[in-house]
Amino acid sequence: MRYIRTERADSVVDSTPADNKTIIVITPTKQRPERLADLTMLAQTLKQVGNLYWVVVEDADKTADLVSDLLARTGINHTYLATTNHGLPCRGWAQRNLALDYLRQNKDKFNEKDVIYFADDDNGYDLRLFDQYIRKVDVMGVWAVGIPGNALVEAPKVENGKVVGWHSAYLPDREFATDMAGFALNFGLVVSTNASWSLKCAGNFPEQCFLKQLNLSRSDLEPFGWESDKKPILVWHRQTAPAPDQPFDLMGYMAEYRLPQDEICKKFQQIHLMTYEQAEAIAKEYGPVESESKNEVKS
Amino acid sequence: MRYIRTERADSVVDSTPADNKTIIVITPTKQRPERLADLTMLAQTLKQVGNLYWVVVEDADKTADLVSDLLARTGINHTYLATTNHGLPCRGWAQRNLALDYLRQNKDKFNEKDVIYFADDDNGYDLRLFDQYIRKVDVMGVWAVGIPGNALVEAPKVENGKVVGWHSAYLPDREFATDMAGFALNFGLVVSTNASWSLKCAGNFPEQCFLKQLNLSRSDLEPFGWESDKKPILVWHRQTAPAPDQPFDLMGYMAEYRLPQDEICKKFQQIHLMTYEQAEAIAKEYGPVESESKNEVKS
Numbered sequence: 001m002r003y004i005r006t007e008r009a010d011s012v013v014d015s016t017p018a019d020n021k022t023i024i025v026i027t028p029t030k031q032r033p034e035r036l037a038d039l040t041m042l043a044q045t046l047k048q049v050g051n052l053y054w055v056v057v058e059d060a061d062k063t064a065d066l067v068s069d070l071l072a073r074t075g076i077n078h079t080y081l082a083t084t085n086h087g088l089p090c091r092g093w094a095q096r097n098l099a100l101d102y103l104r105q106n107k108d109k110f111n112e113k114d115v116i117y118f119a120d121d122d123n124g125y126d127l128r129l130f131d132q133y134i135r136k137v138d139v140m141g142v143w144a145v146g147i148p149g150n151a152l153v154e155a156p157k158v159e160n161g162k163v164v165g166w167h168s169a170y171l172p173d174r175e176f177a178t179d180m181a182g183f184a185l186n187f188g189l190v191v192s193t194n195a196s197w198s199l200k201c202a203g204n205f206p207e208q209c210f211l212k213q214l215n216l217s218r219s220d221l222e223p224f225g226w227e228s229d230k231k232p233i234l235v236w237h238r239q240t241a242p243a244p245d246q247p248f249d250l251m252g253y254m255a256e257y258r259l260p261q262d263e264i265c266k267k268f269q270q271i272h273l274m275t276y277e278q279a280e281a282i283a284k285e286y287g288p289v290e291s292e293s294k295n296e297v298k299s
Numbered sequence: 300m301r302y303i304r305t306e307r308a309d310s311v312v313d314s315t316p317a318d319n320k321t322i323i324v325i326t327p328t329k330q331r332p333e334r335l336a337d338l339t340m341l342a343q344t345l346k347q348v349g350n351l352y353w354v355v356v357e358d359a360d361k362t363a364d365l366v367s368d369l370l371a372r373t374g375i376n377h378t379y380l381a382t383t384n385h386g387l388p389c390r391g392w393a394q395r396n397l398a399l400d401y402l403r404q405n406k407d408k409f410n411e412k413d414v415i416y417f418a419d420d421d422n423g424y425d426l427r428l429f430d431q432y433i434r435k436v437d438v439m440g441v442w443a444v445g446i447p448g449n450a451l452v453e454a455p456k457v458e459n460g461k462v463v464g465w466h467s468a469y470l471p472d473r474e475f476a477t478d479m480a481g482f483a484l485n486f487g488l489v490v491s492t493n494a495s496w497s498l499k500c501a502g503n504f505p506e507q508c509f510l511k512q513l514n515l516s517r518s519d520l521e522p523f524g525w526e527s528d529k530k531p532i533l534v535w536h537r538q539t540a541p542a543p544d545q546p547f548d549l550m551g552y553m554a555e556y557r558l559p560q561d562e563i564c565k566k567f568q569q570i571h572l573m574t575y576e577q578a579e580a581i582a583k584e585y586g587p588v589e590s591e592s593k594n595e596v597k598s
Contacts, residue, residue: 033446037423037535044344044426124336127343144552147332147542152554167550231552236336239540243446251466253443253452253530 022114023052023134024187026099028092029067029121030059032258033243036066038122043074049130053110055102057095058082066254087283090265092120093197093206104191112188115141118180122240129234133224134184140216143224145182146236153233154179156223163221175218176211181235183207189214202271202279262286321413322351322433323486325398327391328366328420329358331557332542335365337421342373348429352409354401356394357381365553386582389564390505391419392496403490411487414440417479421539428533432523433483439515442523444481445535452532453478455522462520474517475510480534482506488513501570501578561585 025046029039046052054076058064063082071078083098096118103110115137119125124146133143142163144155150169156178157165166177176183195213197206225232245258264286271279324345328338345351353375357363362381370377382397395417402409414436418424423445432442441462443454449468455477456464465476475482492513500508524531544557563585570578 033451034423034535034537036532037445037537040425040535041340041344041423044347045340048343048347124333124340126339146336146552146554150543151545151547152332152542152556153547153549153552155550155552167548169545169547229551231550233335233552233554236333236339238333238336238542241538241540243451243537244449246450246468248450248452248468249466250452251454251530252528253445253454253532255445255451255532257451 020051021135022110023049023130023184024055024103024110024114024116025052025119026055026057026096026116027119027121028057028059028095028099030259031064031256033245033256034240035121035256036070036254038240039067039070042119042121042123042125043070043076045125045127047074047076048127051135052076052130054078055099056080057092057099059090059092059095060084060259064256066256085262085264087264087286088197088199089206089268089271090262091206093201097196100190100196103187107187107191110187112186112191113138114187115184116187116190117184120181120237122238123181124236124238126232126234128232133234136224137184137222138186139189139220139222140183140185140211140214141222141224142178142183143235144226144231144233145179146233146238148179148182148237154182155231156182156221156226158223158226161223163218163223171205174205174208176208176216177205178207178211179237180207181237183211185214199279199283200276202274202276205272319350320434321409322348322429322483323354323402323409323413323415324351324418325354325356325395325415326418326420327356327358327394327398329558330363330555332544332555333539334420334555335369335553337539338366338369341418341420341422341424342369342375344424344426346373346375347426350434351375351429353377354398355379356391356398358389358391358394359383359558363555365555384561384563386563386585387496387498388505388567388570389561392500392505396495399489399495402486406486406490409486411485411490412437413486414483415486415489416483419480419536421537422480423535423537425531425533427531432533435523436483436521437485438488438519438521439482439484439510439513440521440523441477441482442534443525443530443532444478445532445537447478447481447536453481454530455481455520455525457522457525460522462517462522470504473504473507475507475515476504477506477510478536479506480536482510484513498578498582499575501573501575504571 060082061084063080068080071080081098083094086094088094115134117134133141142156144153146153148154154168156163157167166172168177193214195210201209267282267286359381360383362379367379370379380397382393385393387393414433416433432440441455443452445452447453453467455462456466465471467476494509494512496505566581566585
């Protein structure tokens, strides 16, 4: 089941000049005690970025009023959707897929020179990321990400202005060894394909699996922020520590409990080490099979 | 050793009208991989608050260039100081004390109706907190805090508009069972006392120990945000999960390693359960005794 709600979509500028592209930010989000803190801080950053459209996708079968209200208060042009995981790994895969489906079905509302960026709700973003990097992307921009899991920084390896590899603590020989926060993509390129995250991404990293479907090669990549001796980091893959979640009276305060984790989420945590057949077997055992999720997006 | 650096202090408005008080935000901060992410997001929120003065205090013997540069970029009026812990618990006690010393020594630059708020760098802050709550404080304002350690929300207990106690998961019978993020104080009141955190706060909670030195009673408290059925939460006591801190080449990127934790920090973690004598013995064994820290603040 997919549920969709669109707000303020009518205010999208559909004749953006090339030098003032719209930045389309895609953010999966999930109910948890820390979520409103994270989303509030992110919204208060994004509202300072000009010409930005925010697609927020709830990990649930319906949207949450607390989030709708938060988004409305920011004044940011946005669409707020919801979908469950559909037998996919619980890392925002189904949510990002739905956002992309929405953009493909509404591509006339955007300009093909616009730029898509995947921004999780608990990361940290420097405002300069948006205008100095993302908005300048023509095909695919890449840059350093702070604290991406294994190291203090991961970054594209650049020689003579060209990306020749990756500085990464884990498997640096991947073709696209970038964190989800470390790249942005041309809108026209993305919506001209059906690229998505599916069980066929088993045995692979989500970033690499998605990017390979866009038929990109390293020579297409535009590196940012590598030139100077003191290289800035403009985005950090931060995580918010889980709050203790003891039963406690909310006393009328607008807070969110933690949702119990689906069994399939635990099983899929190592999908980058699985074969497609192993992933398919888990999906069949624990959730709806992926083909059931191919509903149309409805406005 | 205390080191102080003042920036843009000359631009403080010293004739603030009572209805447009300056909000003085005090933030202790410490080098760690996640710090720049947290401080960037906080700075990008605070720059949207009108008439705000930010006192940031580094937990170190000198200030950090990365933080100076960040503060300068925001355009926020601020002072950036540094101090080590001086044999006190490593929870920002010495840093907040130094900020208060600075304000007392520079009280002519502020208006006595201004308001002081202690804001840690990894919390989440809704912009409404500043203008709807903090700036309206006359003596001491109190409000709900999300995810404050043991529960999803802690809040003042209000009857007929008066604070009569606290909704708190842990020791709700304390006189001031509020989180550091849950109150703001009149500037004139604070600078007319020598209230601070010292080893005499052993056996007590830092908030309660400090507030008792201001000779406040519950009838002085002004509660905010308790009136409606759907009570908003405008600040969350969020924590950023520590990044793995393996040795890794920074490749010229501006990132920060985690500083090793002092032995005294571990020993003082349970100071709220110690006697003064126990705390004094630890301070003598592991660090400079507190009396050595009574240096003057120098501009």
